[in-house]
Amino acid sequence: MAIEPILTARGLVKRYGRVTALDHADFDLYPGEILAVIGDNGAGKSSLIKAISGAIRPDEGEIRMEGRPIQFASPNDARKAGIETVYQNLALSPALSIADNMFLGREIRAQGFMGKFLRKLDHGAMEKIAREKLSELGLMTIQNINQAVETLSGGQRQGVAVARAAAFGSRVIILDEPTAALGVKESRRVLELISDVRSRGIPIVLISHNMPHVFEVADRIHIHRLGKRLTVIDPKQYTMSDAVALMTGARSVEAEAVPA
Amino acid sequence: MSEPTAAAPHHDYEKVLRDSAVEVASFDTGDKSVVQKFRNFLHSSPSAVSLIVLVTSLIIFGILLGGKFFNAFSLTLILQQVAITGIVGAAQTLVIMTAGIDLSVGAIMVLSSVVMGQMVFRYGVPVEIAIPCGFAVGALCGFINGFLIARMKLPPFIVTLGMWQIVLASNFLYSANETIRSQEIGATAPLLQFLGNNFRLGGAVFTYGVVAMVLLVALLWYVLNQTAWGRHLYAVGDDPDAAELSGVNVKRMLVSVYVLAGVICALAGWASIGRNGSVSPTVGQFANIESITAVVIGGISLFGGRGSILGMVFGALIVGVFSFGLRMLGTDVQWTYLLIGVLIILAVAVDQWIRKAAS
Numbered sequence: 001m002a003i004e005p006i007l008t009a010r011g012l013v014k015r016y017g018r019v020t021a022l023d024h025a026d027f028d029l030y031p032g033e034i035l036a037v038i039g040d041n042g043a044g045k046s047s048l049i050k051a052i053s054g055a056i057r058p059d060e061g062e063i064r065m066e067g068r069p070i071q072f073a074s075p076n077d078a079r080k081a082g083i084e085t086v087y088q089n090l091a092l093s094p095a096l097s098i099a100d101n102m103f104l105g106r107e108i109r110a111q112g113f114m115g116k117f118l119r120k121l122d123h124g125a126m127e128k129i130a131r132e133k134l135s136e137l138g139l140m141t142i143q144n145i146n147q148a149v150e151t152l153s154g155g156q157r158q159g160v161a162v163a164r165a166a167a168f169g170s171r172v173i174i175l176d177e178p179t180a181a182l183g184v185k186e187s188r189r190v191l192e193l194i195s196d197v198r199s200r201g202i203p204i205v206l207i208s209h210n211m212p213h214v215f216e217v218a219d220r221i222h223i224h225r226l227g228k229r230l231t232v233i234d235p236k237q238y239t240m241s242d243a244v245a246l247m248t249g250a251r252s253v254e255a256e257a258v259p260a
Numbered sequence: 261m262s263e264p265t266a267a268a269p270h271h272d273y274e275k276v277l278r279d280s281a282v283e284v285a286s287f288d289t290g291d292k293s294v295v296q297k298f299r300n301f302l303h304s305s306p307s308a309v310s311l312i313v314l315v316t317s318l319i320i321f322g323i324l325l326g327g328k329f330f331n332a333f334s335l336t337l338i339l340q341q342v343a344i345t346g347i348v349g350a351a352q353t354l355v356i357m358t359a360g361i362d363l364s365v366g367a368i369m370v371l372s373s374v375v376m377g378q379m380v381f382r383y384g385v386p387v388e389i390a391i392p393c394g395f396a397v398g399a400l401c402g403f404i405n406g407f408l409i410a411r412m413k414l415p416p417f418i419v420t421l422g423m424w425q426i427v428l429a430s431n432f433l434y435s436a437n438e439t440i441r442s443q444e445i446g447a448t449a450p451l452l453q454f455l456g457n458n459f460r461l462g463g464a465v466f467t468y469g470v471v472a473m474v475l476l477v478a479l480l481w482y483v484l485n486q487t488a489w490g491r492h493l494y495a496v497g498d499d500p501d502a503a504e505l506s507g508v509n510v511k512r513m514l515v516s517v518y519v520l521a522g523v524i525c526a527l528a529g530w531a532s533i534g535r536n537g538s539v540s541p542t543v544g545q546f547a548n549i550e551s552i553t554a555v556v557i558g559g560i561s562l563f564g565g566r567g568s569i570l571g572m573v574f575g576a577l578i579v580g581v582f583s584f585g586l587r588m589l590g591t592d593v594q595w596t597y598l599l600i601g602v603l604i605i606l607a608v609a610v611d612q613w614i615r616k617a618a619s
Binding site for chain 2: 055074075076079085087089090091092093094095096100101104105106107109118119120121123184188
């Protein structure tokens with residue numbers, strides 16, 4: 001493949017005490033693709049995702065974005081670089097409203113004196129954008145954009161988190177188990193949303209245990225096992241049971257597996 | 261890489277979705293009992309309970325005591341008596357909203373006031389500089405609290421319990437247990453007593469300390485509700501991990517909250533010079549307990565992330581109205597403490613009951 005990857009990681013190591021979560025893991029994401037990351041529980045998927053989204057700092061290894069080495073000290077750094085993540089635990093503040101949550105950490109200030117010197121927020125503009133993004137998603141029926149997130153159902157909360165990522169992710173969007181808490185219909189909407197985002201040219205990293213969903217939308221599948229990348233496969237050439245066999249160690253990698 | 265294909269054929273079991281219901285879920289609004297509606301109202305307006313208690317207690321004491329309670333002079337006297345609790349309570353509110361607690365507020369208040377006084381009378385520093393020095397000391401104490409809590413990850417209760425003793429002892433050592441008398445202050449540095457000066461509007465008497473409290477609360481209300489810093493404060497108190505992942509710098513947030521609390525305590529120290537006239541290292545021993553009482557009665561959750569600063573003011577006023585009213589009735593002062601104890605427990609019980617409204 002001649003195309004340069006947008007995001008690469010080489011030799012990432014992350015240890016928690018005596019547990020090695022990442023053991024020289026590699027990662028490549030190409031422009032415009034949907035890369036699924038699958039692996040058994042404890043394989044280090046979450047640590048890998050946290051390392052590239054700035055939530056943890058790897059002990060060793062290098063992450064490059066468009067060829068330039070990058071180091072994220074916090075999720076905010078990653079967000080500034082255009083990498084937006086929907087975490088499995090959603091990272092929403094229950095007592096704050098939907099609009100407040102969507103704009104947490106990047107609030108819009110009011111125009112003119114009030115905004116500049118008194119740092120007043122433009123609640124109207126934020127509510128308007130939040131409402132637009134949510135209706136674009138069509139994922140839920142929310143009566144009041146100012147209702148607290150704790151009053152929403154699990155699926156609705158998921159929708160808010162996905163809408164937040166889709167609204168602000170400009171370079172890469174990372175989704176950690178986006179359909180795990182959702183019903184059949186909501187899952188379908190999220191998958192459609194993923195295809196929508198891809199058609200805008202933004203690459204997506206999708207972590208999921210749901211094999212039908214992974215095989216439906218992914219262009220390539222990164223299989224993570226024992227803290228490192230085992231292989232990357234093309235979903236058109238492998239079956240779901242092949243993938244499960246690989247990620248659980250029931251089968252070893254063949255020589256002809258698609259290289260990264 | 262392969263060109264984007266339309267999403268592969270949907271799974272069979274999903275085909276029936278086409279015929280699924282399209283009407284949206286609606287919330288039941290009509291068939292709620294009055295009690296449920298009331299509970300939902302209380303849930304959405306966290307300072308309402310304390311306001312209702314305040315108005316009720318004003319009415320009860322008004323009926324019991326009549327005109328000698330219900331006049332501008334008495335009511336503004338209550339305001340003067342709660343001004344310092346209100347200011348310290350504002351500092352406590354900010355800290356408690358981050359799911360912390362600050363036991364050192366009273367000690368920081370006293371130390372700041374002692375520094376303001378000693379600067380003038382021991383070192384001959386002009387009073388205009390001595391007062392900012394007091395504020396700087398308050399900020400420094402707050403910074404130590406914040407640093408230990410945010411960076412060293414020590415529990416706020418332990419850190420501020422320790423700082424309470426440390427600051428209080430420093431205060432006694434530094435001041436050599438010496439009181440600066442009111443007449444001396446009045447003669448050389450009347451600005452120290454400025455917040456104790458009063459002005460009249462008809463029968464009502466306001467001190468500048470009361471004005472300072474009202475302005476401070478109004479300012480903090482604005483900051484909490486209208487600025488990003490305020491939204492972040494709620495988010496940090498609610499769920500610090502989620503706030504961090506959403507891009508809030510939790511550590512910096514916590515440090516800034518404790519520093520601000522220290523500065524507000526220094527303001528309370530200045531106001532206490534005005535109220536007492538003198539600078540004494542022994543005042544304000546109960547400021548921390550009084551401020552926590554005001555916060556709890558004001559319906560602010562000790563678990564963080566919830567509540568309104570207006571609730572704290574109502575809480576402080578409730579305590580003020582009870583102490584003043586019961587004293588006018590001529591009851592033993594212990595009845596005041598007993599009733600306030602009951603109120604604290606009731607406030608938390610009501611808070612729990614309201615919380616269930618959300619579920």
